[in-house]
Amino acid sequence: FCEGEKDCDAVRELGFSATCNPGGAGKLPKQQEECKILDVLTDKRVFILAHNDEPGRQHAEAAAGLLHGKAKEIRIINLPGLSEHGDVYDFIQREGARAKARLTEEIFSAPIWTPPKAYYSLQDLCSLPDDDHLPIISAGIFPHNSHILIAGESGVGKSLLRLELAIHLAMGWDWMGFKVPKARSVAIFQFENSEHTEKFRITKMLAALGTTVEAIGDRIRYGKRDERFNLSLKGDRARLLEKVKAIGCEVIIYDCLSNIHASKENDNIEMREILDVLSDINAKLGTACIVIHHFGKPGEAYVENSYRIRGASSIMDWAYTVITFTRKPHEENTLRKLEFAKVRDGKQPKPFVVERDQETFLCSFYDEESLVSPNMILKVLTEEFGGFVDKQKTLVEMLIERTQCNEKTARRGIKRALDMKTIFEYQPEGQKAKGYRTSMMG
Numbered sequence: 001f002c003e004g005e006k007d008c009d010a011v012r013e014l015g016f017s018a019t020c021n022p023g024g025a026g027k028l029p030k031q032q033e034e035c036k037i038l039d040v041l042t043d044k045r046v047f048i049l050a051h052n053d054e055p056g057r058q059h060a061e062a063a064a065g066l067l068h069g070k071a072k073e074i075r076i077i078n079l080p081g082l083s084e085h086g087d088v089y090d091f092i093q094r095e096g097a098r099a100k101a102r103l104t105e106e107i108f109s110a111p112i113w114t115p116p117k118a119y120y121s122l123q124d125l126c127s128l129p130d131d132d133h134l135p136i137i138s139a140g141i142f143p144h145n146s147h148i149l150i151a152g153e154s155g156v157g158k159s160l161l162r163l164e165l166a167i168h169l170a171m172g173w174d175w176m177g178f179k180v181p182k183a184r185s186v187a188i189f190q191f192e193n194s195e196h197t198e199k200f201r202i203t204k205m206l207a208a209l210g211t212t213v214e215a216i217g218d219r220i221r222y223g224k225r226d227e228r229f230n231l232s233l234k235g236d237r238a239r240l241l242e243k244v245k246a247i248g249c250e251v252i253i254y255d256c257l258s259n260i261h262a263s264k265e266n267d268n269i270e271m272r273e274i275l276d277v278l279s280d281i282n283a284k285l286g287t288a289c290i291v292i293h294h295f296g297k298p299g300e301a302y303v304e305n306s307y308r309i310r311g312a313s314s315i316m317d318w319a320y321t322v323i324t325f326t327r328k329p330h331e332e333n334t335l336r337k338l339e340f341a342k343v344r345d346g347k348q349p350k351p352f353v354v355e356r357d358q359e360t361f362l363c364s365f366y367d368e369e370s371l372v373s374p375n376m377i378l379k380v381l382t383e384e385f386g387g388f389v390d391k392q393k394t395l396v397e398m399l400i401e402r403t404q405c406n407e408k409t410a411r412r413g414i415k416r417a418l419d420m421k422t423i424f425e426y427q428p429e430g431q432k433a434k435g436y437r438t439s440m441m442g
Contacts, residue, residue, distance in 0.1 A: 001018075001019060001020065001041070001046050001047065001048045001049065001063055002018055002019070002020045002049050002087075002088060003020060003024050003025060003049070003050075003051050003056060003059055003087065004020055004024050004087070005020060006089050007020065007049065007087050007088045007089050008020050010088065010089045010092045011049070011088060011092070011103075014092070014099060014100040014103065015100065016103075019041075021037060021038075021063075024059070025051070025055040025056060025058070025059035026055065026059065028059065028062055028063055028066065029062060029066065032066050038063075038066055038067055038070065039070065041067060041070060041071050042070045042071070043070075043071070043072050044071055044072060045071070045072055045073040046063075046067055046071045046073070046074050046075075047075050047077055047107045047110075048060045048063050048064060048074065048075070048076045048077065048113075049077050049079065049087070049088040050076055050077065050078050050079075051085065051086070051087045052078070052079070052082035052083070052084060052085060052086040052087070053084060053085045056085075056087070057078075060076045061076070064076055064113045064115075065115060068113075068115050073112055074112065074113040075107065075110040075111065075112055075113055076110065076113050077106055077107055077110050078110075079091045079106055080106070081094070088103070091103070131144065133145070134181040134182055135181060136169065136180070136181075136184060136250075136251060136288055137169075137175060137178050137179070137180055138178055138179035138180070138181065139178055139179070139343075139346045139347070139349070140321075140343050140344070140345035140346015140347065141178050141321055141340075141343060141346060141349075142288065142320070142321060143288075143320060143345050144288065145282055145283070145286060145287070145288055146282075146288050146320040146321075146345070147275075147278060147279065147282065147288060147289045147290070147291065147318070147319055147320055148288075148289075148290045148291070148319060148320065148321045148322075148323065149290075149291050149293055149309075149315065149316065149318070149319035149321070149322045149323070150162065150290060150291070150292050150293070150322075150323045150324075150325060151292075151293040151294065151295060151305075151308075151309045151310070151322065151323070151324055151325070152294070152295060152324060152325030152326055153294075153295050153325075153326055153327060154294060154295075156325055156326060156327055156336060157325070157336065157356055158255070158256070158292050158325055159190070159192065159193060159201070159255060159292075160201065160205070160356070161325055162188070162253050162255055162290065162292055163198075163201060163202055163205055164205060164209075165253075165290070166186045166188060166220055166251075166253060167202075167205065167206065167209060167211070167216070167220070168180060169183070169184045169186050169251055170183060170184065170185070170186050170216045170219040170220050171183060171211060171215070171216065171219075172184070176338065176352070176354075177352075183219060184219070184249075184250045184251050185218070185219045185220075185221070185248070185249040185250050185251070186219065186220050186221070186249055186250070186251045186252075186253065187220075187221045187222070187223060187244065187247045187249035187251070187252045187253065188220065188221070188222050188223065188253045188255065189222075189223040189229075189252065189253065189254050189255065189260075190222070190223075190225065190253070190255040191225055191228060191255070191256075191259040191260075192255065192256065192259070194225070195222075195225060198222070202220075208357065221247055221248075221249055223243060223247065227243070228259070228260075229243075229260050230260070230261060230262050231260050231261045231274050231277045231278075232261050232262045232263045232270075232274065237277050240260075240277070240281065241280075241281050241284065241285075244281055244285060244287065245285055249287070250286075250287060250288065251287065251288050251289070251290065252278075252281075252287055252288070252289040252290070253289070253290045253291075253292070254278070254289060254290070254291050254292065255292040256291070256292040256293055256294065257274075257291050257292065257293045257294075257315070258293075258294065260274075261274045265310060265311030265312060265315075266311055266312050267312055268312040268313060268314040269314075270312075271311060271312045271314050271315050272312075272314040272317075272318065275291075275314070275315065275318040276318075278291065279318070291319075293309065293310065293311075293315065294310045295308040295309060295310055295324075295326075296308060296309070296310040296311075304341075304406065305324035305326060305339050305341060306322065306324065306341035306342070308324070309322070309324070309341075316341070316342065319342065319344075320343075320344045320345060321340065321342060321343050321344065321345075322340070322341040322342040323338055323339070323340055323341070324337075324338070324339045324341050325337070325338055326339070326404065327404070328353055328403065328404055334355065334356045334357075335353050335354070335355055335356070336353065336354050336355075336356050337351055337352075337353050337354075337404065338351065338352055338353075338354060339351040351405075351406070351409070372399055372403055372405050372409055372410060372412075372413030373413070373416075374413070374416055374417035374420045374422035374423070375422065376403075376413075377395075377399065377413055377414060377417045377422065377423060378417065378422050378423055378438060380395070380398055380399060380402060381395065381423055381436060381437075381438050382438055384398050385398075387437060387438040387439075388426070388435060388436065388437040388438065389435055389436050390428045390431065390433075390435040391433055391435060392411075392414065392433065392434070392435075392436070395410075395414065395436055396410045396411060396414070399413065399414075414436070423436050423437065423438060424436065424437050424438075424439065425437075
């Protein structure tokens with residue numbers, strides 16, 4: 001059973017019986033429903049010769065499904081060595097005099113087709129082969145065939161961060177202290193910077209990191225900025241799949257989420273549908289992806305970064321790993337905080353701080369708790385409260401305001417300052433809770 005008349009003629013010339021349906025791929029279900037054209041194959045052994053493209057594979061599966069229960073035996077033959085869109089005619093032309101023997105060999109080595117199960121049994125699940133793919137980033141941060149969400153404030157430098165991450169993945173360099181087991185090819189779909197801005201930034205960053213365009217070679221590739229995709233439209237979903245397939249990279253970066261859809265970002269159902277398009281592309285092509293996203297408008301009160309991610313909760317739920325990227329107040333340096341708001345497949349790392357060079361890259365990083373040092377707490381206690389504060393809560397809130405750390409970090413910093421005798425506890429008159437002073441006297 002072939003997809004077209006040309007294929008049928010070529011197969012019949014080898015001495016096989018061959019047929020097809022009028023019009024080829026996509027027409028068969030309606031033809032069977034209206035005309036029962038497959039009923040003539042009842043009790044026959046049917047070998048379906050699939051074209052080497054997605055419509056061809058879908059056509060072969062559709063034919064097998066419609067023949068199930070009619071034909072005595074069904075096999076789908078995916079011929080080896082075909083180029084994209086190749087077919088059995090191309091196979092026969094390539095094999096020449098040995099075409100009949102080779103086609104016979106492929107037919108009888110293909111497994112007998114059975115319809116896919118509507119479920120996995122426990123035995124089916126446990127008999128799946130182990131996933132031996134190397135992670136893209138270790139410690140459960142970026143598993144094979146997964147997806148990361150990086151969200152942050154406007155203007156914080158998310159485009160620099162994804163450039164720096166792309167370079168590390170392309171070079172196989174460890175990133176932020178996490179192991180990158182091997183070099184990966186990375187595609188960047190970005191719609192906010194001009195090509196000249198991207199060129200300026202990446203060339204400066206490569207020089208600062210001590211590498212070159214030649215060293216990376218073709219492992220970083222760009223989608224064309226003027227070729228935009230609206231994943232709210234079914235046609236654009238198929239178009240993006242084909243584009244990612246053509247670009248041929250292992251990791252895909254989309255910068256940013258709002259540029260690839262026109263759905264309501266506060267609608268859980270609509271946003272999950274958009275993000276599932278990216279999941280489906282990963283599943284079909286074996287890729288992994290990184291999506292850049294924004295925070296919502298800041299409120300007056302301090303809020304955990306995971307709750308600042310703009311839009312529906314399904315956006316955060318979708319990701320394997322969620323990284324937030326925010327400003328850290330500092331008198332002299334440009335600091336940014338990376339916080340792992342979620343790590344589905346690993347232990348959640350502690351937040352840490354990176355020092356950003358304004359024009360090039362993230363030049364150093366260190367534990368966030370070093371910002372809430374005993375000396376820093378002493379300074380806050382002196383400058384903000386005149387040397388003493390009656391309640392821990394008051395000091396904690398000021399530390400959060402000054403450093404944008406979380407509450408746990410602030411409380412741990414206070415404990416370290418007490419242990420090192422940089423500050424001291426005291427009992428304010430008339431209250432049970434203890435306060436803090438800069439010295440034991442006074």
